[in-house]
Amino acid sequence: MKNKSKWLSGPYVLWMVLFTLIPLGVVLYYALTDSVTGEFTLSNLANFANYWPIFLRSIWLSIFATLICLLIGYPVAYYIAHCKPALQRLLQMLIMLPMCISFLLRTLAWVALLEDTGIINNFLTSIGLSALPLIRNNGAVILGMVYNYLPYMILPLYTVIMKIDHRLVEAAQDLGCNSRQVFAKVTLPLSVPGIVSGITMVFVPAVSTFYISQKLGSPGTILIGDVIESQFKAAYNPNLGAALSLVLMVLIFVCVGIMNHFTDSDDEESMVTL
Amino acid sequence: MKRFLSIALLFVLLTALLPVQAQAAGDTVTINVYNWGQYLSDGTDDYINVIEEFEAAYPNIKVNYMTYDSNESMYTKLKTGGSLFDIIIPSDYMVEKLIAEDMLEPLDMTNIPNFAYIDESFRDPSYDPGSVYSVPYTWGGVGVIYNTKYVDEADTGGWELLWNEKYAGKILMFDNPRDAFAIAQLELGYDINTEDSTLLTLSANLLREQKPLVQMYVMDQVFDKMQRGEAWIAPYYAGDYLLMVEENPDLAFYYPEEGFNLFVDAVCIPKGSEHKAEAETFINFLLDPEVCGQNLEYLGYSSPSSAAKEFMDPEVASDPIAYPDTETLARGLSFSSLSLEGTQEMNSLWLTVKTADTTTTVYLILTIAAVVLVVFLWGFVKFRKRRKKARRCRKWKQAQ
Known part of the structure; x- marks a missing residue:
């Protein structure tokens, strides 16, 4: 059996080597070579010193977006998981529905809503109120991230919460836990795997996004994804772009690593409490 | 039986058709045209559809049309390869830069x-001595x-309108280093082809000063933003203004008194083109006075x-913005083309302008x-774990 599964995973392993490991090697090569002479250099990586404020902003905006996603997503996932199966399917579909429409289109729709001459501000001015600065600030960027990545938070949470054995909840209730204690001691610890994958699935794409900040942000809210994109698209300096992507990758690993460290120890504890 | 016959007949007919089609397909050639966005009349508002007309005139040539939004992004695409183009503009x-880097094919003028x-x-x-x-x-x-x-009409006339704080958040700016630096250099009174490090840095500083007032750095998005009044002020190409003013008659245009960039866009064939003769046919078609006249009437x-x-x-042909007087x-x-070092210096300065940040301390x-917090939490979790373990040990001992 073990042998068979090894063969079956072959195509993906091959795929991963061809399209993940080798490109990663290319990124590494570019990051460590000079753009003109092609010699080995660390100056591209040293350029990080110029961009750390942008790295910081990207990470913070993504952290805020991820936290908001978690705060909104958890109650929604909890609610869906406790609905009747037919309603569950409907709600699940409704959450997935926006994902069927192009990501770019959805972001552009937000632009049309939030602009100074957009739908919301036009409405406000037509009823005699003054227009609000809705677009081109950090809030708009975070809004764009939350809107676009919320399904990636809800779906893993929903899957995990749905699978929680209801007998454990009943047992806790029998042993005298009130509803808050049941949630804190049973439901929440058991949904940690969902929280972890939800956070990862929101944080990682949010931190490297460039389209959202270009459309909803101002020239002052440029994110690291924008810088990397411009290196490849306009400035033609793939070496610097590769170096910045590499640094971003390391930073993401560090962030995810820190999170995993905490949730892992939480996990052990929850096993103990049970 | 009847059914079998009809199927057989159909089959025979189809096989008879096939070679003809294959032959026709073999004869057609596809040329890849890579042009600026909104830079070829496409049949809007009853103007000429250049590609359709060309394909009708030369049925054996098909046109695959793609667009870019700045010289720099076109250059990057050419340089990174992966796609072959037959026409670029x-x-x-x-x-000049492409000639210097040996990236263009010399044209065969007998085909044009x-x-x-x-x-x-x-x-x-x-830029191309001898054409x-x-x-x-x-x-x-x-x-x-x-x-x-x-x-306010009183604020117009020069480039300083782009630095006027009255219009903060309503100003657009070029999203490419060459055009953006030229504006700063003209405002400061420098040569627009300078490679002097200090002058470039000073120009970059002026652009950085402008940044808080800029709504967005744009290229083709300028159309949408200016036409709807989302932005009020933008430096852009005169021809595109003529296109915009048809959608929004409130727009106006002037050539700043400090001087301005006068450009020529030229059709070239990049090295590696597989259908050079067909590409030259296309260039020749573009230069046909009737096609050229109708195409440019639409483009402005x-x-x-x-x-x-x-x-x-005749109104378009004598428009004072499209054809300014000699005084203007x-x-x-x-x-003119900058050296590789000059271009790189400008690019990296442009990047510092675009990535300049004022809110660093908050994030720091x-x-x-x-x-x-992370360190504290880590310590706390460890401490709690140890205490728990100790408690459990104690309990276990008591139980024994």
């Missing part, structure tokens, strides 16, 4: 007899577009061929707070 300084219609003053340009590699497509100037509904850009003007609406033209300055404080 870069601006003057980019033609319509070159004869190009005005004398546009032949033998400084060996390029044929002029359009020319024009860069000026300031503004919305008369919101912008100025024509390098006087013969083409006869096929334009005297203020026009053209780009947040980060330090987060690190402290």
